[in-house]
Amino acid sequence: MAYVSDRNGERDRGEHERRTRGQGSKYSADDMAGYTLAERPSTWVRTRSHLLKAALHYGIPDDVLVVRGPTQHRAVALTFDDGPDEMTHEFLACLAELGVRATFFVIGQHASEHPDVMLEYVRGGHEVASHGYTHRAFPKLSSGELLDELSHTQALLPPSRSPRPLVRPPQGAKTPRSIAQVAAAGYTTVLWSLDSDDCRTDRAEEVVSRVSPARVSPGEIVLLHEFQKWTLQALPGLVKQLRDDGYSFLTVSELLGR
Numbered sequence: 001m002a003y004v005s006d007r008n009g010e011r012d013r014g015e016h017e018r019r020t021r022g023q024g025s026k027y028s029a030d031d032m033a034g035y036t037l038a039e040r041p042s043t044w045v046r047t048r049s050h051l052l053k054a055a056l057h058y059g060i061p062d063d064v065l066v067v068r069g070p071t072q073h074r075a076v077a078l079t080f081d082d083g084p085d086e087m088t089h090e091f092l093a094c095l096a097e098l099g100v101r102a103t104f105f106v107i108g109q110h111a112s113e114h115p116d117v118m119l120e121y122v123r124g125g126h127e128v129a130s131h132g133y134t135h136r137a138f139p140k141l142s143s144g145e146l147l148d149e150l151s152h153t154q155a156l157l158p159p160s161r162s163p164r165p166l167v168r169p170p171q172g173a174k175t176p177r178s179i180a181q182v183a184a185a186g187y188t189t190v191l192w193s194l195d196s197d198d199c200r201t202d203r204a205e206e207v208v209s210r211v212s213p214a215r216v217s218p219g220e221i222v223l224l225h226e227f228q229k230w231t232l233q234a235l236p237g238l239v240k241q242l243r244d245d246g247y248s249f250l251t252v253s254e255l256l257g258r
């Protein structure tokens with residue numbers, strides 16, 4: 001069975017560790033030393049990924065796999081992967097100021113290290129869902145390991161209002177088999193329809209332009225990451241331009257009408 005690593009928007013765990021190791025809350029230039037931005041995939045890789053997502057989107061019911069939301073309302077869902085960490089407070093403060101609720105796909109291991117932050121997400125009205133426990137790619141796990149990743153992470157999250165909790169596979173990696181395993185365990189796999197590319201730039205204005213109204217359409221699920229200062233800096237401009245264009249911001253479950 002083909003292994004599909006969707007490198008559209010997710011760096012691997014090693015890159016994440018380099019990025020977060022030793023960081024304080026100020027994120028000086030020294031903090032950023034040694035951090036390598038993910039490489040931009042080739043046009044072919046991006047095209048293949050888009051085609052695969054389209055095939056999955058139209059071929060599989062949305063209680064199994066979600067790539068984007070319905071298009072009848074002018075709404076989008078901002079999603080933030082890989083938290084919680086030292087920057088989460090700043091993201092939550094920024095979103096509160098903007099009056100935006102979002103969906104956070106958290107790594108179980110990080111959640112266990114920051115139990116206080118889990119409550120802050122809830123207090124902010126945000127949705128919190130699973131991004132695996134160790135951020136290992138699901139297709140590389142045995143079915144027992146995958147079930148452990150899912151159950152250990154879910155136990156750390158606020159109770160899901162949806163009968164099928166949401167899971168975003170680490171690194172976007174999935175196979176038909178891994179998607180079926182996640183579904184059989186009672187979860188919905190959630191990918192994204194628009195990559196902010198915030199793993200491939202460290203310029204906030206580039207993130208803003210990647211999520212401009214010209215690129216966004218109703219029902220969009222936007223991939224962002226929590227632990228990057230440029231993503232945080234991009235949020236006010238990103239939100240304003242979409243709001244000015246008539247968009248509202250929902251959690252993924254709200255977007256799906258769950």
Ligand SMILES: [Zn+2]
Nearest residue numbers: 081082170171
């Ligand atoms: Zn991730």
